[in-house]
Amino acid sequence: MLGFNDIHEECGIFGVFGHPEASNLTYLGLYALQHRGQEGAGICSSDGKTLYIEKGIGHVSEVFYEKRIKRLPGDIAIGHNRYSTAGGSALKNVQPIMVNFALGALAIAHNGNLTNANALRRRLESDGAIFQSSSDSEVIIHLIARLRASSAEEKIIRAVNEIRGAFSLLIMRENELIAVRDSYGVRPMCLGSYNDAYVIASETCAFDLIGATYIRDIEPGEMLTIDRNGLHSFKAIKSTRRAHCVFEFIYFARPDSNIFDGINVHDIRKELGKQLARESNTEADVVIPVPDSGVMATIGYANESGIPFDFGLVRNHYVGRTFLEPKQNIRHFGVKIKLNPIKSLIMGKRVIVMDDSIVRGTTSKKIVKMLRETAMAKEVHMKISAPCTISPCFYGIDTPTRTELIASTHVVEEIRKYITADSLSYLSLEGLKLAVPNPEDYCYACFNNKYPIALQDMEDVDYAQMELFFA
Numbered sequence: 001m002l003g004f005n006d007i008h009e010e011c012g013i014f015g016v017f018g019h020p021e022a023s024n025l026t027y028l029g030l031y032a033l034q035h036r037g038q039e040g041a042g043i044c045s046s047d048g049k050t051l052y053i054e055k056g057i058g059h060v061s062e063v064f065y066e067k068r069i070k071r072l073p074g075d076i077a078i079g080h081n082r083y084s085t086a087g088g089s090a091l092k093n094v095q096p097i098m099v100n101f102a103l104g105a106l107a108i109a110h111n112g113n114l115t116n117a118n119a120l121r122r123r124l125e126s127d128g129a130i131f132q133s134s135s136d137s138e139v140i141i142h143l144i145a146r147l148r149a150s151s152a153e154e155k156i157i158r159a160v161n162e163i164r165g166a167f168s169l170l171i172m173r174e175n176e177l178i179a180v181r182d183s184y185g186v187r188p189m190c191l192g193s194y195n196d197a198y199v200i201a202s203e204t205c206a207f208d209l210i211g212a213t214y215i216r217d218i219e220p221g222e223m224l225t226i227d228r229n230g231l232h233s234f235k236a237i238k239s240t241r242r243a244h245c246v247f248e249f250i251y252f253a254r255p256d257s258n259i260f261d262g263i264n265v266h267d268i269r270k271e272l273g274k275q276l277a278r279e280s281n282t283e284a285d286v287v288i289p290v291p292d293s294g295v296m297a298t299i300g301y302a303n304e305s306g307i308p309f310d311f312g313l314v315r316n317h318y319v320g321r322t323f324l325e326p327k328q329n330i331r332h333f334g335v336k337i338k339l340n341p342i343k344s345l346i347m348g349k350r351v352i353v354m355d356d357s358i359v360r361g362t363t364s365k366k367i368v369k370m371l372r373e374t375a376m377a378k379e380v381h382m383k384i385s386a387p388c389t390i391s392p393c394f395y396g397i398d399t400p401t402r403t404e405l406i407a408s409t410h411v412v413e414e415i416r417k418y419i420t421a422d423s424l425s426y427l428s429l430e431g432l433k434l435a436v437p438n439p440e441d442y443c444y445a446c447f448n449n450k451y452p453i454a455l456q457d458m459e460d461v462d463y464a465q466m467e468l469f470f471a
């Protein structure tokens with residue numbers, strides 16, 4: 001049986017309604033959203049009568065080529081980039097998922113993680129449902145198909161009121177594109193226009209690539225349907241509070257994107273670095289980022305502290321994110337493949353090195369060793385532009401289990417010793433809250449263990465360690 005952390009849904013989604021090049025635009029949109037998932041990609045299109053689907057394992061550019069996109073005709077399309085860990089990366093788990101049911105064909109692309117998928121799956125299975133994949137998103141499809149209602153839209157409304165957790169969903173029918181966002185607005189999703197067409201994307205960087213104009217975010221709890229008569233918005237799910245994922249700002253979203261009602265990710269990252277500089281007083285000759293994720297925060301840190309910024313580590317851009325490697329020995333190796341220090345810049349210096357997070361501690365340990373032993377730094381001070389990651393995410397960011405998170409079992413001084421840095425400091429939770437507008441509107445569960453959305457699939461999770469927080 002599936003448990004938490006078997007399937008991770010760090011994903012990017014993109015949709016188009018009303019453009020003759022819908023699948024081409026979707027391909028470009030997925031290209032811009034590649035950072036949200038690298039394991040698989042898929043596009044489903046509609047010509048008003050039939051749904052067509054193409055998907056595969058790998059990056060968008062590997063999965064799609066001209067001939068394949070030509071097999072996706074029509075002026076409506078949705079696409080999905082998937083990231084999943086071991087066991088979940090089979091082709092059958094790559095989205096969109098397409099089915100035929102009583103009311104016609106339907107395809108779905110989902111970003112986020114459901115927190116009651118296991119419970120729903122058991123209920124549906126005992127009711128006769130046969131599942132083909134281990135993905136949460138198939139649960140949504142079965143719910144839509146089985147719930148009694150006279151129209152597909154009503155079935156969808158009923159289904160999204162049964163699922164819990166994080167979901168930014170794109171659903172496509174022969175002549176309709178539907179976007180639904182969970183009532184907390186955990187994952188980003190925005191609406192734009194492109195000539196006479198509408199586009200929907202996880203992040204605005206996808207709009208920039210195709211030259212689309214941002215209109216607004218899909219509201220938490222909103223169901224937006226787009227058909228031949230235009231846009232129709234419903235409040236499909238009652239919302240009590242917002243809980244946007246703050247880690248989208250820290251690490252996950254692209255810095256050129258504006259998310260959560262138009263906030264620029266780069267601006268927030270810089271602010272995180274400034275806050276960290278205000279909280280620390282480390283003397284150093286140079287401050288360098290761990291590229292690429294630490295760059296923006298390091299600029300903020302340098303501006304605020306007056307310590308010169310430089311690129312002391314050079315990244316090879318042609319290898320995947322080391323974190324994505326499933327085996328420990330490959331990940332160790334991966335840091336060396338990915339990063340190399342500029343020795344002349346580091347040698348004999350007191351160096352501050354900044355990254356956005358420490359998960360297991362592997363990356364930081366390798367970097368400190370590299371700066372000290374290979375590049376001969378005099379001192380190495382590690383700064384993290386976020387608080388300690390103490391709790392796993394159940395809403396769609398891939399984090400390992402609690403026991404694998406070094407900060408859940410070790411205090412900062414123990415982590416410092418483990419990574420062999422001269423000093424180690426994290427941004428405080430208060431500092432993080434100062435860096436984001438409307439701080440009460442975010443989920444900080446990975447940093448404070450307070451989960452804003454109930455975790456129903458609790459069988460694999462140590463309940464005692466959870467602090468459920470309902471606003």
Ligand code: AMP
Pocket residue numbers: 251290293321323324355356357358359360361362363364397398399
């Ligand atoms: P670790 O080596 O396990 O401590 O991982 C820390 C590194 O992983 C940092 O460089 C982060 O930028 C990166 N990272 C943090 N969270 C994630 C994530 N969810 N997916 C991929 N990489 C991540």
